[in-house]
Amino acid sequence: MLAVSIGLLFGFCLPVTALAATPADLISNYRLQHGEGKVSIDAVLNRIAREQAEAMAAKDELGHDVLGPFSSRVARYGPTRTAENIAYGYDTFPKTLDQWIESSGHRSNLLMHGASRIGIASAKSPKSGRTYWAMVIAAPENKPKHTKRGKDSDGATRPCRLSLNDLCLSDH
Secondary structure, three states, X not given: OHHHHHXXXXXXXXXXXXXOOOHHHHHHHHHHHOOOOOOEEOHHHHHHHXXXXXXXXXXXXXXOOOOOOHHHHHHOOOOEEXXXXXXXXXXXXXXXXXXXXXXXXXXXXXXXXXXXXXXXXXXXXXXXXXXXXXXXXXXXXXXXXXXXXXXXXOOOEEEOOEEEOOEEEOOO
């Protein structure tokens, strides 16, 4: 019983980053501790993160716009809410994650409500040897409720102002 208690004590005292093997698992564990859902690796977001990390490493410069504006880089991904975290100087992802957790803006991105997909990459600068990290996280866009449409007497399709069963009343 004592061994189990000691094991549980050490298990709860370990930092969040020591609990899982992959970056997505580490982020998911952190998110679950704060009431958010798990994230999984997404191939497109991984590519976007890799391109950003490689561009920062090639220029040996930390910046969201090194490869171009973030909004342009993720626009091709589709209608989603996205955020990006970047860092340099940490040789492992757990150290990088700990730094992001300590920063309110980065922490907010990690805890993006509804996020389910993530891309994570690192690249080493040939000039300085620094490791650059990029993470892109995405949540589905909140879609507006479907507007029921109906046809007027002239055959034109218009949004319904009031819909009762199959009856559609429009302003026109």
